[in-house]
Amino acid sequence: MIFPIIGAKDYIDQRGFMIHACPTCKRERTFAVYSTRRKLTLYLIPTVGVRSQYVMECMSCHGRWGIAESQWEDVKPLLMSQEQLSRWIVERERAAQPIAPPRRMQPTLYQVLQVDPSADPEIIDVAYRRLAMKHHPDRGGGPEAQERMRQLNAARDVLRDPARRAAYDRSMGIVRLPDAMRPEEV
Ligand SMILES: [Zn+2]
Known part of the structure; x- marks a missing residue:
């Protein structure tokens, strides 16, 4: 039908x-x-x-x-x-994000010289001389000592030049209080 x-x-x-x-x-x-x-x-x-x-x-x-x-x-x-x-x-967009390679933390110039960021120029000189003696390549430390010396020299060159030190501090976000405002003098 x-x-x-x-x-x-x-x-x-x-x-x-x-x-x-x-x-x-x-x-x-x-x-x-x-x-x-x-x-x-x-x-x-x-x-x-x-x-x-x-x-x-x-x-x-x-x-x-x-x-x-x-x-x-x-x-x-x-x-x-x-x-x-x-x-x-x-989730796919997140997975597609390039994963940043882990950045090796570079020591700051202050860490290289083992001084505080507020260190006076004289302190920086003393610290440099002490470390330079310790790591001088003539003492037979090999390539590692040479690299250490290179870092020490570079750090000293910047930190002993007031203008370069100020620029470096700014780049690192280090804020230095003007002398007159140092806490111990308030
Ligand atoms: Zn289609």
């Missing part, structure tokens, strides 16, 4: 989102996945859903592909809610 079709209506149910390679965009894209049901109203028979299909739509190019019933079980675990999709995107 054949019933004449007297009406048809399409229903679309949002099923979720998934990340998948898009054949058109040729790259990974976000797809909206939904199922469509075409409900047909047949003469003398209440509305009957006769055809349903799963569809995935690329949210970039809006290309649509049908998902075969047999593929649906594979697709289902890939589906994400809107919230899960947002979280997934945030």
